[in-house]
Amino acid sequence: MKLNIALLPGDGIGPEVIQQAVKALDAIAEKYNHEFIFTYASIGAIAIKEAGSPLPDATLKICTEADAILFGAIGDPKYDNNPTAKIRPEEGLLKLRKSLGLFANIRPLSIYDALIHQSNLKAEVIKGVDFVIFRELTSGIYFGEKELSADGTEAFDVCKYTVEEIDRIAHLAFKSAQIRRKKLTLIDKSNVLETSRLWRKRIIEISKNYPTINLDFLFVDNAAMQLILNPKQFDVILTENMFGDILSDEASVISGSIGLLASASIGINSAMFEPIHGSFPQAKGKNIANPLAAVLSAAMLLDHFQLHEEAEAIRTAVEKSIELNITTPDLNSTNHFSTTNVGSFLSDFILDDENTFYNKNNIDLGQSTII
Numbered sequence: 001m002k003l004n005i006a007l008l009p010g011d012g013i014g015p016e017v018i019q020q021a022v023k024a025l026d027a028i029a030e031k032y033n034h035e036f037i038f039t040y041a042s043i044g045a046i047a048i049k050e051a052g053s054p055l056p057d058a059t060l061k062i063c064t065e066a067d068a069i070l071f072g073a074i075g076d077p078k079y080d081n082n083p084t085a086k087i088r089p090e091e092g093l094l095k096l097r098k099s100l101g102l103f104a105n106i107r108p109l110s111i112y113d114a115l116i117h118q119s120n121l122k123a124e125v126i127k128g129v130d131f132v133i134f135r136e137l138t139s140g141i142y143f144g145e146k147e148l149s150a151d152g153t154e155a156f157d158v159c160k161y162t163v164e165e166i167d168r169i170a171h172l173a174f175k176s177a178q179i180r181r182k183k184l185t186l187i188d189k190s191n192v193l194e195t196s197r198l199w200r201k202r203i204i205e206i207s208k209n210y211p212t213i214n215l216d217f218l219f220v221d222n223a224a225m226q227l228i229l230n231p232k233q234f235d236v237i238l239t240e241n242m243f244g245d246i247l248s249d250e251a252s253v254i255s256g257s258i259g260l261l262a263s264a265s266i267g268i269n270s271a272m273f274e275p276i277h278g279s280f281p282q283a284k285g286k287n288i289a290n291p292l293a294a295v296l297s298a299a300m301l302l303d304h305f306q307l308h309e310e311a312e313a314i315r316t317a318v319e320k321s322i323e324l325n326i327t328t329p330d331l332n333s334t335n336h337f338s339t340t341n342v343g344s345f346l347s348d349f350i351l352d353d354e355n356t357f358y359n360k361n362n363i364d365l366g367q368s369t370i371i
């Protein structure tokens with residue numbers, strides 16, 4: 001298959017993790033005889049610096065014309081520490097999602113057996129956890145009207161949802177539940193928010209089309225607690241934009257690291273694949289960031305084009321790297337491997353050349369090794 005893939009590495013660790021995802025995709029192309037054509041484009045703080053805009057027109061054009069987009073991360077302390085900045089890297093990502101109509105952000109989470117005892121949570125609480133978060137991505141408070149008063153003493157952000165915006169992601173989430181464990185949990189704050197009451201009303205209505213699905217509801221404050229107390233209760237989680245953003249970072253702790261969580265952002269005509277983490281500026285240039293979220297996002301890209309065997313080859317390589325402790329410091333306190341080491345292991349493994357990696361790097365897996 002020939003695929004035109006727009007690559008948006010972005011800021012901070014974005015370029016480092018995207019480089020590893022590209023290595024994995026190149027290995028897949030070689031092994032399975034596909035042609036993946038990559039076109040780089042800038043977004044975020046780097047794009048502000050180079051082109052004066054966090055989403056230059058040229059980038060949007062490349063994304064519109066591509067079959068799929070692989071995105072790294074955006075954000076820079078220069079802007080994070082300046083609340084009065086007029087132009088911000090994050091606007092690039094938000095505008096891209098909105099322009100391409102990427103309304104559903106799908107964030108799966110499962111547990112690697114080899115990491116169970118490294119989690120901050122008890123093994124019996126997390127063993128077997130397997131759920132997916134459907135986060136609405138192009139509406140809600142991140143996209144509502146916002147303003148700071150002229151005298152700088154008052155500000156507001158409006159949270160607004162339409163029935164159409166709720167319905168389209170709800171159908172995707174119910175369909176996912178149908179092929180999973182048939183449970184869907186709507187997370188909202190309908191005891192307080194009008195938008196949440198609209199969500200609840202619509203979901204109850206839509207659920208009539210999906211009679212085999214066991215539907216339940218949680219208020220977001222309780223959900224934040226339940227994710228840590230009993231994460232096994234979840235199968236498909238459906239929620240609005242900001243709740244999904246916050247809860248998925250919290251949920252990543254269950255897996256062992258946010259550096260493991262991939263996502264797919266799906267629209268009618270476009271699809272973008274992105275790790276859930278940010279630009280982790282403290283790690284920029286240190287070659288320590290976990291590339292697995294970006295690599296697993298590339299696997300979700302392959303799934304999107306029905307290249308399931310290829311996606312599975314990436315996931316198997318990831319599982320093997322974790323099993324062998326060939327992981328970055330966030331997952332492992334003894335064997336510290338670099339971002340590029342992990343990426344090289346994955347591509348070698350995909351090409352059936354596991355031993356090449358050990359020999360090339362003179363690695364004795366029986367010892368603590370710092371590269």
Ligand SMILES: NC(=O)C1=CN([C@@H]2O[C@H](COP(=O)(O)OP(=O)(O)OC[C@H]3O[C@@H](n4cnc5c(N)ncnc54)[C@H](O)[C@@H]3O)[C@@H](O)[C@H]2O)C=CC1
Nearest residue numbers: 073074075076080258259276277278279280281289290330
């Ligand atoms: N999708 C995106 O591009 C996102 C961008 N951001 C932006 O990123 C910048 C930093 O934001 P933070 O709140 O610090 O969130 P962050 O996700 O960049 O980092 C939070 C913490 O998570 C861990 N972490 C993140 N990615 C990791 C990786 N690949 N490997 C190992 N550990 C990892 C680190 O401990 C880090 O301190 C900000 O400018 C923010 O606006 C934040 C979230 C998402």
Ligand SMILES: CC(C)CC(=O)C(=O)O
Nearest residue numbers: 090093094142245276277
């Ligand atoms: C710019 C932010 C909305 C990005 C973010 O935190 C996310 O999408 O998870």
Ligand SMILES: [Mg+2]
Nearest residue numbers: 245246249276
């Ligand atoms: Mg986030």
